[in-house]
Amino acid sequence: MSIIVTGAAGFIGFHLSKQLLALGYHVIGIDNLNEYYDAALKKDRLKLLETNANFTFHKMDLANQEEVHSLFKKHSINIVIHLAAQAGVRYSLTHPHSYVHSNLLGFLNILEGCRQFPVEHLIYASSSSVYGANTKTPFSEKDPVDHPVSLYAASKKANELMAHTYSHLYDIPTTGLRFFTVYGPWGRPDMAYYSFTRDIIQGNPINVFNHGDMSRDFTFIDDIVDGIVKLLHRPPKRQDEWNRKKPEPNSSYAPYKLYNIGNNNPIKLLDFIQTLEEKIGKKAEKVFLPMQPGDVKITYADITDLQSDVGFSPSTALEKGLESFVDWYKEYHLKE
Known part of the structure; x- marks a missing residue:
């Protein structure tokens, strides 16, 4: 069975690809290796x-329609897991066009590939950010966003x-995953826990x-990967009994489903920093600043649906997850 993983060189895409390979799947990895953060990582x-x-x-920009079409034509694809995106809330304030290019045009080309060369299941990355002002x-997932x-x-x-x-028009089974603050080894340097670790070790203040x-509902990468793997062969089906008079936004008459995938346990930022300090063995110098535009005060996932449908159960405690990350950080960045 062949699975496309877009964003395979990214944080979640790397860990997911590694697990899929361990399970015996053929993984076709796609990434444009852009320099939003250090491409060496x-x-x-x-x-x-x-x-x-x-x-x-395949090194590829998913906004290139011809290249994406050729990819689907060349390979016999069973499942597509679309994780590639221009990430980052704060970056979107200064580079808005990147989000249209990658997140809209790139996703459209993936949808078109799944239409022209039908697949069993399209799983794609959404975000807890969609909850916005809620x-x-x-x-x-039943709340409007x-x-x-x-x-x-x-x-x-x-x-x-x-x-x-596309689920409605072309009967493509699609599952969207709203990720909640994923962290762990090989993570993204633009994320706070990563930059906090770097600055604390170097003796720099943290904002x-x-x-x-x-x-934040910090969710360890291994738990995220476990949830995605559980969904691989559980594509949503049409629901003729779906109530159009009282429509729930996370499901449909079409083969379409949305899930939160998080830890269901928000951690206060200052408690998170304290745990990180303990794992590093050094106190942080903190600079307290106002809320940044685009940020939200809390993220907190209701994961009832994912638990009920596939038995998703995040099990990694923050202390264990941060210890794993700090150990990796020191090995990767501080090696002689």
Whole structure:
């Protein structure tokens, strides 16, 4: 069985590809290796994947319609897992066009590939950012998400709408995953836990936004990968009994489904920093700043549906997850 993983050199894509290869799948990895963050880290991830004969890599910009079409035509694809995207809330404030190019046009080309060369299941990355101005917690997929507070969030909401359109028109089974603050070894340097670790070790101050009054549903990478693997062969089916008079936004009459995938346990930012300090063995110098535009005060996933449908159960405690990350960081960055 062949699975396309877009963003295979990225954080989640790397870990997922590694697990799929261990399970015996043939993985076709796609990435454009852009320099949103250090491309050397992406290349080092790829080196590990390329040691497996069942891994095939294509460097590609998914916004290139002809290249994406040729890829689908060349390979017999069973499942597509679309993780490639221009990430980052704050970056969207200064580079808005990147989000249209990657997150909208790139996703459209993936949808067209799945239409022209039918696949069993398209799983794609959405984000907890879609909850935007919502304040009712935990965030539920049954709640409306019509008030994004960043262009990044708006692009992910758009992906969900685009996926539903293709599920409706072309009967493509699509599953969207709203990720909640994923962390772990080989992570993204633009994420706070990564930059905190670097700055604490180097003795630099760390910026703590909203004066520390924030909480995040930190989710360890192994738990995320486990959830995605559980969904591989569980494509959504048409639901003729779906209530159009009282439509729930996370499901449909079409083969379409949305899930939160998080830890269901928000951690206060200052508690998170304290745990990180303990794992590093060094105190942080904190600079308290106001809330940044586009940020939200809390993320908190209701994972009832994913638990019920596939038995998803995140099991990695923050202490264990951060210890794993810090150990990897020191080995990767501080090696002699």
